[in-house]
Amino acid sequence: MSSRRTFLRAGLAAATALALSAGAVAAADITLLNVSYDPTRELYVDVNKAFAAEWAKSHPTDTVKINQSHGGSGKQARSVIDGLEADVVTLALAYDIDAIAERGYLAKDWQKRLPDNASPYTSTIVFLVRKGNPKGIKDWDDLVKPGIKVVTPNPKTSGGARWNYLGAWGYALKKNGGDEAKAKDFVKALFKNAPVLDTGARGATVTFVERNIGDVLIAWENEAYLSVNELGPDKFDIITPSVSILAEPPVAVVDKVVDKKGTRAISEAYLKFLYTPAGQEIAAKNYYRPRDEQVAAKYKDKFAKVDLFTIDQVFGGWQKAQKTHFSDGGVFDQITGN
Amino acid sequence: MNALDQTSGHTVAHGASEGLPSALEQSHTYATHRGRPVRTEPRAVRIVLTVIALAFVGLFIGLPLVTVFYEAFKRGWQAYVAALVAPDALAAIQLTLIVAAISVVANLLFGLVAAWSIAKFEFPGKTFLITLIDLPFSVSPVVAGLVYVLLFGSQGLFAAYLQAWDIKIIFALPGIVLATIFVTFPFVARELIPLMQEQGTAEEEAAISLGASGLSTFFRVTLPNVKWALLYGVLLCNARAMGEFGAVSVVSGHVRGLTNTMPLHIEILYNEYQFVASFAVASLLALLALVTLIAKTILEHRLAEEDR
Numbered sequence: 001m002s003s004r005r006t007f008l009r010a011g012l013a014a015a016t017a018l019a020l021s022a023g024a025v026a027a028a029d030i031t032l033l034n035v036s037y038d039p040t041r042e043l044y045v046d047v048n049k050a051f052a053a054e055w056a057k058s059h060p061t062d063t064v065k066i067n068q069s070h071g072g073s074g075k076q077a078r079s080v081i082d083g084l085e086a087d088v089v090t091l092a093l094a095y096d097i098d099a100i101a102e103r104g105y106l107a108k109d110w111q112k113r114l115p116d117n118a119s120p121y122t123s124t125i126v127f128l129v130r131k132g133n134p135k136g137i138k139d140w141d142d143l144v145k146p147g148i149k150v151v152t153p154n155p156k157t158s159g160g161a162r163w164n165y166l167g168a169w170g171y172a173l174k175k176n177g178g179d180e181a182k183a184k185d186f187v188k189a190l191f192k193n194a195p196v197l198d199t200g201a202r203g204a205t206v207t208f209v210e211r212n213i214g215d216v217l218i219a220w221e222n223e224a225y226l227s228v229n230e231l232g233p234d235k236f237d238i239i240t241p242s243v244s245i246l247a248e249p250p251v252a253v254v255d256k257v258v259d260k261k262g263t264r265a266i267s268e269a270y271l272k273f274l275y276t277p278a279g280q281e282i283a284a285k286n287y288y289r290p291r292d293e294q295v296a297a298k299y300k301d302k303f304a305k306v307d308l309f310t311i312d313q314v315f316g317g318w319q320k321a322q323k324t325h326f327s328d329g330g331v332f333d334q335i336t337g338n
Numbered sequence: 339m340n341a342l343d344q345t346s347g348h349t350v351a352h353g354a355s356e357g358l359p360s361a362l363e364q365s366h367t368y369a370t371h372r373g374r375p376v377r378t379e380p381r382a383v384r385i386v387l388t389v390i391a392l393a394f395v396g397l398f399i400g401l402p403l404v405t406v407f408y409e410a411f412k413r414g415w416q417a418y419v420a421a422l423v424a425p426d427a428l429a430a431i432q433l434t435l436i437v438a439a440i441s442v443v444a445n446l447l448f449g450l451v452a453a454w455s456i457a458k459f460e461f462p463g464k465t466f467l468i469t470l471i472d473l474p475f476s477v478s479p480v481v482a483g484l485v486y487v488l489l490f491g492s493q494g495l496f497a498a499y500l501q502a503w504d505i506k507i508i509f510a511l512p513g514i515v516l517a518t519i520f521v522t523f524p525f526v527a528r529e530l531i532p533l534m535q536e537q538g539t540a541e542e543e544a545a546i547s548l549g550a551s552g553l554s555t556f557f558r559v560t561l562p563n564v565k566w567a568l569l570y571g572v573l574l575c576n577a578r579a580m581g582e583f584g585a586v587s588v589v590s591g592h593v594r595g596l597t598n599t600m601p602l603h604i605e606i607l608y609n610e611y612q613f614v615a616s617f618a619v620a621s622l623l624a625l626l627a628l629v630t631l632i633a634k635t636i637l638e639h640r641l642a643e644e645d646r
Contacts, residue, residue, distance in 0.1 A: 033593060042610075067595065068593070069594070070592065079592075081493060082491035082492055082494070083492035083497075084591040084593075085509070103493070230611040
């Protein structure tokens with residue numbers, strides 16, 4: 001009995017020693033959490049698979065698991081602030097990551113740590129209409145016509161909706177030679193046509209495609225293509241407006257979390273993978289516009305040509321746009337009468 | 339429904355109770371009196387009212403239930419099973435079962451203790467306690483979830499303490515369990531309190547005066563007296579624990595395969611255009627509802643029997 005116990009104890013000690021020495025040569029069970037926004041579910045399923053394979057090449061003893069969490073961009077940022085331990089955040093707009101940085105979770109200059117404003121892929125805002133475009137919607141102007149029902153999520157909670165809003169505003173500015181008052185009237189008329197405001201981009205898409213509400217959905221380009229592919233090209237058409245906004249969904253490593261968990265190296269590698277040709281191809285296949293010129297050239301037929309303006313050009317950056325338009329009592333509140 | 343009444347009526351009949359006004363006997367009575375105008379309402383009014391009532395139930399409860407199963411099996415058995423054994427679905431089912439198990443046990447203990455002290459003893463603050471137990475019924479589950487975020491989140495009241503000890507509550511199992519316990523708090527206690535109050539303390543006093551210890555009095559007198567009500571409360575508590583969406587959604591963090599319960603997983607699948615998978619998981623919750631309903635009917639008959 002006692003000899004058996006000694007034997008067991010020795011075995012346990014040996015196993016522990018083995019486990020420790022294995023840890024020393026850096027074999028590890030690594031679990032990362034990528035907290036992202038609504039429409040990127042499919043993109044990151046593909047990215048995670050490819051990255052895990054890539055990482056295994058240089059770290060054959062590691063097992064990598066990347067968990068995903070999705071929701072409205074602003075809501076997701078809030079969760080990270082409240083303690084959701086994200087190794088990386090891949091959100092819809094820089095302002096939401098700024099909000100996380102403000103609480104000290106990551107360096108305030110996070111957007112300079114990676115190329116292209118830390119946005120490995122871009123997108124833009126397009127219109128999804130019913131097959132055959134029965135209401136003849138061709139450009140932003142058509143959205144403010146009386147009797148047109150527009151579906152868009154709520155800019156207060158959805159990152160995509162903020163891009164929608166700023167896209168409309170930028171178009172109106174351009175058309176009216178920079179007249180802010182006219183732009184305001186235009187956007188006001190647009191939201192008058194949008195009686196239902198879902199909290200997230202995916203919710204708005206479901207409202208439009210599943211519940212059959214509305215004549216036009218203002219949506220992320222990638223979300224519009226996904227809907228068409230998932231639900232049949234015989235049901236919807238994608239309309240690309242003459243002018244739209246260059247949406248740059250940024251990515252960042254959350255310093256406080258990766259330093260605590262010891263996952264900085266792999267988290268940074270994960271984000272850098274998005275910039276590699278392989279990562280860019282995955283983005284393009286999921287209808288995000290790639291930054292890499294070669295990949296972009298390869299997939300150029302996939303994306304309609306559209307005159308794109310950036311938020312820095314027209315609105316002076318996210319901080320300013322957020323403050324002017326979406327803060328409490330801002331322009332959005334004024335035009336929707338809150 | 340009728341089949342249900344018959345089976346439980348049958349059980350009760352075996353229980354040697356007489357004069358039970360079960361639906362079964364009533365329908366027999368009606369059958370023998372058929373054709374004789376016992377009621378004052380004209381036949382047409384009765385038919386119209388019955389049809390309206392049935393149409394309502396069919397439209398608002400029957401049809402959605404059928405739809406769930408119809409959508410779930412739309413692409414056949416294989417798709418249905420595949421949806422249920424997908425890793426994320428299994429993880430969601432497992433999490434739901436764990437959460438329900440913990441919350442039910444916690445609320446069972448709490449419910450018994452609370453009901454026992456409220457029904458059998460007098461103490462200051464008793465009315466306040468009863469009101470407090472009911473609070474989760476009147477508070478929106480979302481608010482309940484937010485309260486836990488405010489308490490245990492990184493910006494919350496206990497943030498410093500939790501971080502120092504590296505304890506994760508929000509966006510992990512403990513937070514989900516806490517939120518679920520909160521919303522299912524009243525079920526067991528609410529079932530027990532009126533029954534225990536009605537039964538009074540006479541039997542316990544008799545047991546004690548005959549020399550039984552406190553513990554043995556509880557297990558041999560108090561507990562057997564309330565066992566059906568207790569089961570009934572546990573049943574409702576379990577159904578709610580498994581089905582809770584709002585409160586859990588706030589504290590979950592929505593990490594796939596980790597912190598999504600079945601209701602949250604159903605929403606995700608639906609939003610990903612995986613309608614068959616979404617309804618397949620939903621059908622499990624629907625089945626749970628049906629089982630709960632059947633068990634509830636049986637328990638209600640038992641309770642009625644005890645009352646006699």
